[in-house]
Structure formats: structure tokens, C-alpha cells
Amino acid sequence: MQLLKKIKFIAVHHSQRKIDSLKRIKDLHINKYGWEDIGYHYLIDKKGKIQKGRNEKFIGAHVFGHNKNSLGICLIGNFDEEKPAKKQIQTLLKFLKNKIKKHHLNKKNILGHREFSGAAKTCPGKFIDMNKVREMF
Ligand SMILES: [Zn+2]
Numbered sequence: 154m155q156l157l158k159k160i161k162f163i164a165v166h167h168s169q170r171k172i173d174s175l176k177r178i179k180d181l182h183i184n185k186y187g188w189e190d191i192g193y194h195y196l197i198d199k200k201g202k203i204q205k206g207r208n209e210k211f212i213g214a215h216v217f218g219h220n221k222n223s224l225g226i227c228l229i230g231n232f233d234e235e236k237p238a239k240k241q242i243q244t245l246l247k248f249l250k251n252k253i254k255k256h257h258l259n260k261k262n263i264l265g266h267r268e269f270s271g272a273a274k275t276c277p278g279k280f281i282d283m284n285k286v287r288e289m290f
Pocket residue numbers: 165166167215266276277
């Protein structure tokens with residue numbers, strides 16, 4: 154896997170479908186897609202617990218055209234159909250705060266997957282308002 158040299162963006166995702174655990178997403182990415190490791194760097198489960206995906210020193214596989222300079226975080230759930238758990242959002246905000254500081258990022262570079270150009274997706278779901286997320290900083 155290639156090294157992730159410079160983190161410029163953080164891409165927020167949801168897991169969509171009924172893939173509801175780190176184990177199942179990992180299995181999908183490795184055994185079905187044939188990737189070397191899970192595509193996301195971090196996941197946040199429904200209890201608000203952070204789970205580690207791909208080591209953040211490596212380039213992930215989560216946002217077409219922007220993997221080389223972005224960190225991928227995936228909230229478990231389908232937020233086109235349901236609202237995220239409060240704890241998930243609390244953890245996400247804490248996580249983003251830490252990463253912004255660590256990588257000297259501008260809050261405008263925290264984007265939902267759908268906000269990247271060329272991404273014809275709803276990810277991370279209509280119940281996650283990215284403007285609201287950015288307003289928290
Ligand atoms: Zn996504």
C-alpha cells in the first residue's frame with residue numbers, strides 16, 4: 154500500500170446497505186473487492202466507539218479521485234434511512250477536532266463523500282448535514 158503523505162481532507166462516509174460492522178465491511182472490501190485492506194481509516198459504531206480500519210499512514214480507498222490526500226471515516230449505519238445515534242455524532246466531532254489540530258486542517262476541508270466533485274452519491278446520508286458538522290468548530 155502507498156503511503157499517505159499529506160492529509161488535506163477528511164471524508165465522512167456512512168456504511169449504507171445492511172453492512173453494520175467493521176468485520177463485515179472488512180470482509181466485503183478484502184474478499185469481494187479484492188483490496189489489500191479495508192478502505193476506510195476509521196469507523197464509528199452505533200455506540201459511538203471508534204474502530205480502527207486501515208492504518209492512517211497508508212492511502213485508503215473510499216473517495217474516488219481523492220484518496221491520495223484524504224482520511225476516510227465511516228459511520229456505521231444508513232443515514233438516508235435513519236438518523237445517526239447521538240453518540241456517533243459526538244464521537245465524530247471529537248474525532249474531527251483532534252484530526253484538524255493534528256494535521257493543521259481547515260474546517261472547510263471536512264467534507265461529506267457527496268461533496269467531493271464527481272461523487273454522485275448521498276453519502277454520508279441525508280440525515281447528516283455537513284454544514285452543521287462544520288459549524289461545530
Ligand atoms: Zn462514502
